[in-house]
Amino acid sequence: MASLSPPEEAAAAAAASFHHRRSKRYSSSTTNGLAAESVPDKRHKISLPPSFISSSEIESEFSHHDPPFARINNGSFGSCPSSVIAAQRDWQLRFLRQPDRFFFDELKPNISASRAAIKRLINAEHDDEVSLVDNATTAAAIVLQQTAWAFREGRFDRGDAVVMLHYAFGSVKKSVEAYVSRSGGEVIEVQLPFPVNSAEEIVNRFRTGLALGKANGRKVRLALIDHVTSMPSVVIPIKELVKICRDEGVDQVFVDAAHGIGCVDVDMKEIGADFYTSNLHKWFFAPPSVAFLYCKRSGAGGNLHHPVVSHEYGNGLAVESTWVGTRDYSAQLVVPSILEFVNRFEGGIDGIKKRNHESVIEMGEMLVKSWGTQLGCPPEMCASMVMVGLPVSLGVSSESDAVRLRNLLRERFCIEIPTYFRPPGEGETDSITGYVRISYQVYNKPEEYHRLKDAINELVRDGFKCSSLTD
Amino acid sequence: MAADDRRNGDLTNHNHRDPKKPRLSEFLTESDIRSEFAHHHTGVARVNNGSFGCCPSSVLDAQREWQLRFLRQPDEFYFNGLRRGLLASRTVISSLINADDVDEVSLVDNATTAAAIVLQRVGRCFSEGRYQKEDTVVMFHCAFQSVKKSIQAYVTRVGGSTVEVRLPFPVSSNDEIVSAFREGLKKGRANGRTVRLAIIDHITSMPCVLMPVRELVNVCREEGVEEVFVDAAHAIGSVKVDVKEIGADYYVSNLHKWFFCPPSIAFFYCRKRSSEPDVHHPVVSHEFGNGLAIESAWIGTRDYSSQLVVPSVMNFVSRFEGGIDGIMERNHDEAVRMGLMLCGAWGTNLGSPPEMCVAMVMIGLPSKLCVESDEDAAKLRSYLRVHRSVEVPVYFLGLRDGEEGVKDKDSGVITAYVRISRQVYNETEDYERLRDAITELVKDQMTCQNLPPV
Numbered sequence: 024m025a026s027l028s029p030p031e032e033a034a035a036a037a038a039a040s041f042h043h044r045r046s047k048r049y050s051s052s053t054t055n056g057l058a059a060e061s062v063p064d065k066r067h068k069i070s071l072p073p074s075f076i077s078s079s080e081i082e083s084e085f086s087h088h089d090p091p092f093a094r095i096n097n098g099s100f101g102s103c104p105s106s107v108i109a110a111q112r113d114w115q116l117r118f119l120r121q122p123d124r125f126f127f128d129e130l131k132p133n134i135s136a137s138r139a140a141i142k143r144l145i146n147a148e149h150d151d152e153v154s155l156v157d158n159a160t161t162a163a164a165i166v167l168q169q170t171a172w173a174f175r176e177g178r179f180d181r182g183d184a185v186v187m188l189h190y191a192f193g194s195v196k197k198s199v200e201a202y203v204s205r206s207g208g209e210v211i212e213v214q215l216p217f218p219v220n221s222a223e224e225i226v227n228r229f230r231t232g233l234a235l236g237k238a239n240g241r242k243v244r245l246a247l248i249d250h251v252t253s254m255p256s257v258v259i260p261i262k263e264l265v266k267i268c269r270d271e272g273v274d275q276v277f278v279d280a281a282h283g284i285g286c287v288d289v290d291m292k293e294i295g296a297d298f299y300t301s302n303l304h305k306w307f308f309a310p311p312s313v314a315f316l317y318c319k320r321s322g323a324g325g326n327l328h329h330p331v332v333s334h335e336y337g338n339g340l341a342v343e344s345t346w347v348g349t350r351d352y353s354a355q356l357v358v359p360s361i362l363e364f365v366n367r368f369e370g371g372i373d374g375i376k377k378r379n380h381e382s383v384i385e386m387g388e389m390l391v392k393s394w395g396t397q398l399g400c401p402p403e404m405c406a407s408m409v410m411v412g413l414p415v416s417l418g419v420s421s422e423s424d425a426v427r428l429r430n431l432l433r434e435r436f437c438i439e440i441p442t443y444f445r446p447p448g449e450g451e452t453d454s455i456t457g458y459v460r461i462s463y464q465v466y467n468k469p470e471e472y473h474r475l476k477d478a479i480n481e482l483v484r485d486g487f488k489c490s491s492l493t494d
Numbered sequence: 495m496a497a498d499d500r501r502n503g504d505l506t507n508h509n510h511r512d513p514k515k516p517r518l519s520e521f522l523t524e525s526d527i528r529s530e531f532a533h534h535h536t537g538v539a540r541v542n543n544g545s546f547g548c549c550p551s552s553v554l555d556a557q558r559e560w561q562l563r564f565l566r567q568p569d570e571f572y573f574n575g576l577r578r579g580l581l582a583s584r585t586v587i588s589s590l591i592n593a594d595d596v597d598e599v600s601l602v603d604n605a606t607t608a609a610a611i612v613l614q615r616v617g618r619c620f621s622e623g624r625y626q627k628e629d630t631v632v633m634f635h636c637a638f639q640s641v642k643k644s645i646q647a648y649v650t651r652v653g654g655s656t657v658e659v660r661l662p663f664p665v666s667s668n669d670e671i672v673s674a675f676r677e678g679l680k681k682g683r684a685n686g687r688t689v690r691l692a693i694i695d696h697i698t699s700m701p702c703v704l705m706p707v708r709e710l711v712n713v714c715r716e717e718g719v720e721e722v723f724v725d726a727a728h729a730i731g732s733v734k735v736d737v738k739e740i741g742a743d744y745y746v747s748n749l750h751k752w753f754f755c756p757p758s759i760a761f762f763y764c765r766k767r768s769s770e771p772d773v774h775h776p777v778v779s780h781e782f783g784n785g786l787a788i789e790s791a792w793i794g795t796r797d798y799s800s801q802l803v804v805p806s807v808m809n810f811v812s813r814f815e816g817g818i819d820g821i822m823e824r825n826h827d828e829a830v831r832m833g834l835m836l837c838g839a840w841g842t843n844l845g846s847p848p849e850m851c852v853a854m855v856m857i858g859l860p861s862k863l864c865v866e867s868d869e870d871a872a873k874l875r876s877y878l879r880v881h882r883s884v885e886v887p888v889y890f891l892g893l894r895d896g897e898e899g900v901k902d903k904d905s906g907v908i909t910a911y912v913r914i915s916r917q918v919y920n921e922t923e924d925y926e927r928l929r930d931a932i933t934e935l936v937k938d939q940m941t942c943q944n945l946p947p948v
Contacts, residue, residue, distance in 0.1 A: 089567040100568035100795055108565070118757065119554075121535040122546035123885050127876075157777070160794030164777045175621050175652075194794065197782035201774065206621075304795060311564065312796040328647065330776030331603070331610045336643035348606030348640065349546055349750060350758040351800065439569050 076367040085466040093438040093471035097462035098256065098282060098408045101305040110360035111310050114353035130352060134345045137358035141315050146290045154316045154341040155355045156329070159281040160194045162300035162316040165340065166277045167202035169327050170245050174206035179244050181207035184236040186273070187247040189214045190255065195247065195279055208244065211236045217445060218399045222260040229264050233271050243273045250280035251287060254443050256408045256460050257400045258287060265295045282306060285372055286406045291317050304354070306407065306464070308361050313354040316340070368465070375465060379407035383463035386472040387411050393476045396455055408462045410443065412455035414483050419444055419457030424489035428457070431492060436478040522813045531919040539884040539924035543915035544702065544728060544854050547751040556806035557756050560799035576798060580791045583804035587761045592736045600762045600787040601801045602775070605727040606640045608746035608762040611786070612723045615773050616691050617648035625690050627653035630682035632719070633693040635660045636700060641693060641725060654690070657682040661698060663891065664845045664900055668706035675710055679717045689719045696726035697733065700889045702854045702913050703846045704733065711741045728752060730761070731818060732852040737763050752853065752917070754807045756800045762786070814918070821918060825853035829916035832925040833857050836914070839929045841903025845911050854915045856889065861906025862936050865890055870942035871910055880948040882931040886912045
């Protein structure tokens with residue numbers, strides 16, 4: 024191929040080697056399973072615009088998605104482009120080919136490479152601070168197990184508090200029950216408003232919750248805060264809340280950012296938490312499943328351990344997590360391949376985040392206009408997901424109504440979207456009790472949201488009521 | 495050979511085919527088998543199935559279909575496909591191992607995870623005052639390192655004590671093991687303590703021996719041990735597994751070692767009891783409290799595909815004469831045959847008699863190699879991998895004071911063993927390559943001290 028001036032050369036070389044890698048099968052002549060970058064011919068200099076990924080290439084990367092579906096729920100299970108899946112297959116094959124050699128020579132250094140890449144992405148201080156685990160659920164168990172030990176071993180007093188958001192993810196609440204309540208800690212849930220109008224509302228409620236935690240001379244040992252709540256979905260003003268925790272003498276702050284990386288800005292030094300976890304398979308194009316758990320070295324977080332204890336026990340969480348028995352670690356090894364993928368987009372991951380946000384707001388406002396409802400929060404409190412109110416006439420009056428409506432949308436209209444029941448407040452009449460949570464990721468298209476708009480409008484026109492649904 | 499004694503101490507019950515009947519065409523041919531394992535590195539004599547197992551391409555293809563199903567429409571898969579698929583795998587396993595109820599069978603990643611589950615439970619009993627400080631956990635000294643660390647993390651940390659029973663090795667009979675174990679239990683009970691948990695390997699890893707697990711569990715019951723956990727990482731696909739007969743409270747086995755599953759999947763059997771079992775998956779999800787089997791079926795978003803292919807594995811093994819029983823028998827017979835070939839060539843010994851082996855055999859290395867430490871053993875292993883393309887684990891046998899050890903044909907003490915495995919993809923040449931590598935080292939007067947660097 025013709026030679027190019029340096030910046031274009033890099034982009035074109037990346038694109039060329041990407042295409043080469045996609046069609047190549049693993050062979051032992053490569054290092055790290057990746058072909059050497061193709062070297063452009065330096066004899067002719069031609070300027071070409073940077074070759075960003077095209078729409079049809081994006082379609083092709085996600086062609087394994089079920090075609091009839093309007094897949095507007097990236098938030099639940101994420102997505103993974105075929106080039107990253109192919110990279111993952113390469114890693115899986117390397118293990119299967121000669122597992123002992125892979126275990127002794129290749130696994131650890133390549134997990135380290137993934138961790139180093141993440142450390143740079145999230146602005147952590149040291150690689151040691153970054154551990155790779157399966158998902159935020161696992162990270163929560165790790166942090167909460169540490170809290171349980173502190174209660175059991177008397178470093179925390181019985182009745183000391185752990186403060187969390189009422190909208191914390193269901194699994195995390197159960198984890199708090201299993202580890203904190205069981206070992207003698209007291210759990211305080213902070214009720215947040217929804218719909219919400221400003222970050223200030225959340226800050227104020229949180230202050231109140233924290234004060235409750237400290238009542239009667241109790242110590243608040245851990246604050247467990249979502250960066251982006253799941254249901255209902257709102258971006259929490261995390262920097263402010265962490266600061267309040269510091270001001271109020273909370274021992275440790277653990278941020279559950281399952282929806283963090285690839286969705287919101289994830290800067291560990293800026294946010295300042297002791298522990299921070301985010302799934303990479305939700306918004307960062309990793310295959311299921313991989314998450315990072317960041318543990319500030321200088322922080323109050325002492326002795327964290329992976330609950331599945333291996334021979335690496337005692338070598339620090341990051342090293343313990345590199346070996347939890349024989350398993351498929353391939354999802355943890357593809358981070359460099361993911362970076363190649365996102366850098367084919369204009370602005371890289373930041374560009375993707377920005378465009379996802381703009382698109383989801385645009386789609387949300389389109390829906391609100393058509394249905395005569397409202398968004399669950401202002402645009403600046405959304406990232407790439409937004410809660411959109413459903414027409415009151417649908418009569419969503421319980422969680423099971425919401426679930427059945429979701430099933431109906433899937434089965435009759437081939438639309439995948441999570442639904443949320445918001446119980447009416449005291450004295451509220453005719454309030455919006457049903458919301459959908461729309462997501463926007465690079466593979467989405469406006470038609471999908473129009474299909475949702477039309478489906479709901481059709482139900483409204485037909486006089487549909489949730490009470491007519493059975494399981 | 496006392497073939498009948500080797501499985502749970504029972505008679506084997508595989509089908510005997512009339513040798514005059516022609517083989518049915520549906521069975522895999524040798525070339526079919528080579529094709530199923532074509533992804534293995536062809537240059538390597540892979541005689542270490544025991545460490546990481548293997549997976550045939552037809553099962554890998556089935557796994558890929560499951561993975562694609564999730565990627566295609568994950569919500570639909572989560573709500574409508576996943577649990578049903580997991581239940582199908584659990585049902586197959588439950589019937590294979592003769593469990594009473596499929597609820598007793600949970601799927602976890604590996605034996606390491608199951609050990610954490612059991613030991614966390616024991617730890618809670620200590621923390622919450624149900625067990626007294628210094629009450630004991632008894633295990634064999636060769637228990638897998640991860641298990642030992644898990645005991646440290648969960649039991650020792652909260653005041654429990656441990657007793658390690660030294661496994662006699664080389665070993666000649668089950669009685670030696672049973673006696674040593676009884677002594678260990680006595681120690682565990684000394685000074686009014688209670689033995690709260692006995693951890694027994696069904697097949698030890700290093701050194702590798704098939705243990706008389708049913709007898710050992712009986713001894714535990716006789717001696718008032720509260721609970722018995724059988725770590726049978728290597729068992730399923732290696733030896734017949736009947737959990738009711740074995741009678742343990744907890745039993746775990748990896749399916750990715752000898753049962754052709756991709757990494758990774760293990761079944762964890764917890765015998766049903768009248769009281770609340772209080773075993774939980776450490777990764778707590780919204781399923782917490784619904785029983786371990788249900789808790790383990792959802793521990794957050796992950797790739798569960800390796801847990802979904804068990805029915806496909808059954809299809810695969812049914813394409814072998816005698817199914818999994820036939821595979822186990824032939825693997826054992828061939829492993830022993832190769833073991834005898836090697837110890838004959840090297841003038842050494844087997845670590846245990848054939849009836850105390852499964853598809854893995856320990857063979858003494860010539861004393862002239864001078865393996866004098868674990869580091870030497872690791873060095874030799876790396877040398878064999880890099881310079882001879884032989885993948886085989888090497889075990890250093892540290893002799894204690896006063897122990898004489900077994901001598902080889904050169905009248906030197908045998909201080910190290912290799913553990914060979916035999917699985918359906920292995921060929922005689924693999925073991926001949928190992929034989930020749932060692933023989934040549936000895937001929938060239940190489941020792942662990944002067945091996946070339948890797």
